[in-house]
Amino acid sequence: MDVPRAIAKYRAGGQKITPQRLAVMRVLEGDRSHPAAAAVVERVRREFPFVSPATVYRVLEELVAMEEIVPLDFGNGPMRFDTNTAEHAHLVCEVCGRVDDVEWRLAADALPEPLRQGYALKGARVFFSGCCPDCRGRSG
Amino acid sequence: MDVPRAIAKYRAGGQKITPQRLAVMRVLEGDRSHPAAAAVVERVRREFPFVSPATVYRVLEELVAMEEIVPLDFGNGPMRFDTNTAEHAHLVCEVCGRVDDVEWRLAADALPEPLRQGYALKGARVFFSGCCPDCRGRSG
């Protein structure tokens, strides 16, 4: 997530730079916690108490479309958003829900057979699940 | 998904073998299409027209708990269920939503660093996304 670059993309598309859009972008800037939409709404409200959830959802959708953020669904709650658009995997703690980034790249030569049999591969998502150090410490 | 084994697990847990539970199990038996809960409801209704969605959701939950099926969330719609409990990856067509199984096992020596730094790894999920041969044929 790069605010100036996102602004440039908005302008390039003939779209306006509104205070709400700026607020969402600033909330996401540098955030590595993979926030859910509701968390973004909450934080935008510190600046704009009456912002509508619909607006935040719309802006998130726009940022996804311009590839400034990546939507993530871990299958255990609402959609979350990743501000790191580089290829990497995720480490999800099953206890507290915390998500960490992991340096990880699928080796091209390890791609399975069907991918070479007519299926056009676009991407891969890798989730590791387990228990984070904090939760291990707490529960034994 | 193995119906006799699931029945044995129900009995072992002091739970009853009801016609609805049998119907859900038979619907899932041998199904490789990774159906959504709604699809299971629909098919169970061919036999029990008045079955409640709550019942089907509950039975699916039970089967997940006894590890006879695996819940899958591809992030583009409702939760789906996999009757193949062996380790494998999934190939998701972004166009038609079709899901294929892929023989795939993460090489243990390829595990990223953080997993050896206090994170207790339990499992990994790998999704490949792309365009299936049928959809490539249709859209060029």
Place this chain on the structure above:
DNA sequence: GACGGCATTAGACTAAGTATCAGTTAATAA
């Protein structure tokens, strides 16, 4: 065949997200 208790049903409820539209505002130009 009767009984006890687990299971089922219907329907209200919740969470997360989407659609619509009247009113507002950012960006451009005069």
Place this chain on the structure above:
DNA sequence: TTATTAACTGATACTTAGTCTAATGCCGTC
């Protein structure tokens, strides 16, 4: 600086997917 206008926002109703609850039903055992 003001006028113009297309784009944007907020309120609200709606949708989808799934959960909860209370009353009723029925499986399994005796």
